[in-house]
Amino acid sequence: MEQVAVIDLGSNSIRFIIIEITQNGAHKLVYQEKESIRLSAGMLENNMCLTEEAQQRALKLLSVYAHIIESQHIGTVLAVATAAVRNARNGASFIKRVRAKTGIPMTVISGYAEATLGFSGVIHTIDEKDFLLFDLGGASIEISLVKNKKRVKSISIPIGAVTLTQKFDSSDEISSSQRKEMEEFISSKLHRISWLPKSGLPVIGIGGTVRNLAKMHQRKTGYPLPKLHNYHLPVKELFKMIDYLSRTSAHERENISGLSEERTDIIIAGSLVIEQLLELVNAEELIISGCGLREGVFFRYYDNKYDRKKDYLKNMLVNSVKNYRHSIPLHDGAHASHVTKMALTMFDQWKPLHRMHGRERKLLMTSSLLHDAGMLINYYSHARHSAYLTANARIFGLSHKEQIMCAFIVAFHHGYSRKFLKNNPYTDMLEDEDWDTVRQLACFLQLAEALDEANDRAVEKIVCSGTSHSADMRVYFSTDNVDILAHAVTPIIPVFRKLFEKPLIIEWFPEY
């Protein structure tokens, strides 16, 4: 077991996370702190030096973190400082001061490294292949072009939410001419990037401004999930929100639901940067990444030590589900793995029957692997608890809706329940066709679960086929108690018939 602390000293905020890595290499976030300390504040008037007050604010928190690191015996500390320190004339002496006062070995990273690490945080946690990525901080923005999961271009530009706010004095209400001036300034900087695609490539955004805008949108639309990572925000609606923000005073902004208090002053400058960028690349939606620099710092360390082949990157979903499973002690992992295998076999062999594809297969796999996880909470009603875990699991590679679909499949693994849907906050996220998918996949999971009713892996093989009149399954088993399996499968047969409009015919073959 190893604990890794990551500190990200940004120009606006400082972040501190602790990640636990277990013996089998599973990793898990176990602590997080974030404070807005405005390290870059006052630099413009201070001859481009970090002010003494700003340094003190940082040192105070770093001392606390150092104390936690020491008291929790954390062996690995990865600490990086970004644009504010990078651009400050007294940056180097500040880093020495940090080392002397707190013992924390902090590295000032270049804009290029910042882009690299932000990219790493995203590419480990969002399953997109080709996209434009930006990370808007307090004093800089990093932009990268990603093709086939590789970063092909990167740039760091020293415009950020805090520095722009100071430059244009935009912390309170701004005039329309002021807005225009800011937009033109930002636009002129962005226009210099020759490789920016104009073709409406997906855009992924990192940073506090992005997260705050997404949170405001979620509050406004009553979004049922308390999750920002991988949230998709339509650009049209985002622009409306930014227009509105640009016409409010700082005081008025204090009452906007979702907008953090510490950001009422810098939100306008930050929003305008995002607006200009999205406009320039003709984006239709902005995908929010809650993971960025600090996760990137962690993964650089982790991949080097635990995953040199980058297995994790190759199959994000499977690996993150496995990672999650390792962090919750399952009573009977072998049962879950066996059920998963059988459910996927049905899915694969019955493709002509259900006509579903790779995405749905992923949903079935995720649901099968997690279907019993809720036993940890309570054996009674464990399908419901497993559904709760599935909906809230820190897994990557599914959309929000897909993860909720998995939760419903899990909930129904002992049969469909109308009661579960009543008052469920997520029910409205699914459309009619999603429900069809959920019920069909849940039926496969239910069948697979019934075929391991005695928890003894007695079914060695299943062969699924079909005609225009029926769906057929041959079950090869090695048990004296096949009756119990047949008994368990019985109530599912009419369900199957209703869902697939064909009778399910099961034949049992002993294999001794």
Added chain:
Amino acid sequence: MEQVAVIDLGSNSIRFIIIEITQNGAHKLVYQEKESIRLSAGMLENNMCLTEEAQQRALKLLSVYAHIIESQHIGTVLAVATAAVRNARNGASFIKRVRAKTGIPMTVISGYAEATLGFSGVIHTIDEKDFLLFDLGGASIEISLVKNKKRVKSISIPIGAVTLTQKFDSSDEISSSQRKEMEEFISSKLHRISWLPKSGLPVIGIGGTVRNLAKMHQRKTGYPLPKLHNYHLPVKELFKMIDYLSRTSAHERENISGLSEERTDIIIAGSLVIEQLLELVNAEELIISGCGLREGVFFRYYDNKYDRKKDYLKNMLVNSVKNYRHSIPLHDGAHASHVTKMALTMFDQWKPLHRMHGRERKLLMTSSLLHDAGMLINYYSHARHSAYLTANARIFGLSHKEQIMCAFIVAFHHGYSRKFLKNNPYTDMLEDEDWDTVRQLACFLQLAEALDEANDRAVEKIVCSGTSHSADMRVYFSTDNVDILAHAVTPIIPVFRKLFEKPLIIEWFPEY
């Protein structure tokens, strides 16, 4: 680590559970199966012998259980058979047959032992001192009188839901004269018990009939919790349900929500026994126990091996919460324990301020111990996840409402959240005064949490006092970073003032 299997071969159903005992003595249910096999069916016409069909039904399931026991390498098997086998003329030869065919060493227990074990299951899981207990099975009812948690009287009478149904042919619709005849028969049996109290002592009921009636009542009233254990059912409403049941046909009963299919025939006979007993003792409510004989069998084994001093019995709540905590791996158990200590210190020293009592103290203790458990599910939103765990935890010694209050206290341990209440299925379970309690206790928990903001147990002592003008707290700390604690406490001060109508004045004393 040890696994214990318990098999309860009843006259109506057979039950099989597996309980895992970890190295530190924590125990946890990890598997459960139940089948209605009607072992006592047909005995009347079969010269009081178990029929061959009934024996085959039992043997088939017992083989399956034996197979699971073997494949999971379960070392300890505790198997008991009750009234059907006890009263059968061929009981002994059946037990031999079970042993020969499955290897399971089954013990036929006496009516007295059955009462003893049922009592044990209840006294470990429901925190009542003085009560009347009954366990209504398929072929017998055990009744015990409990004073000060000790059983002072017991009796087993051979009337049960299955045997009475056969005797009076009451499986379908019954006439009013038939009902009267049954009631008189039951009443005559019960009237022979000289020690039955007539004073309205609380009545706790075990058994499938009781559970089914409770489930029907929960469905009818839209009860938000999926939990039967410790459910309180008003006798007036129960009698209305029984009246209704007595006028329905078996076919009509098939559509009653909550009534299990396997019980549509025997529910009337079972209900009438309960009705007669409750009437005789002038009960106002029936408390349902989901734990009974099989938990009793387990606890007899467990207490002997792991808890000879019966610590568990002495403080059910604390011990069951600790037991639950052991089954979920907490990242930082020391933090939770420290926070619990501080929260309870505040509660104890500020009694004149809040005027709450022992019950509320128990709520605060439970909430504090579980406040971070949700990190297991996901670090993000962990207060919400801890609340989910708390609401669904297998802990004993609280009423349903109290456990839900704990969940809300846990949910608010970083501050009150209106959003959490919206769409929460449990919100309506609490009255205005319960909300006051929840918010006040959550405020203590929040203060205690803030005082360990850096997770380093830096606060060594707190002394709370008060005047008519203010509430005062002296904090003795050993840290260079007291600012972080002061900072964490700041947002709670206005909350405190609002809730207790007094300003909170905190003084900080370094202890080096």
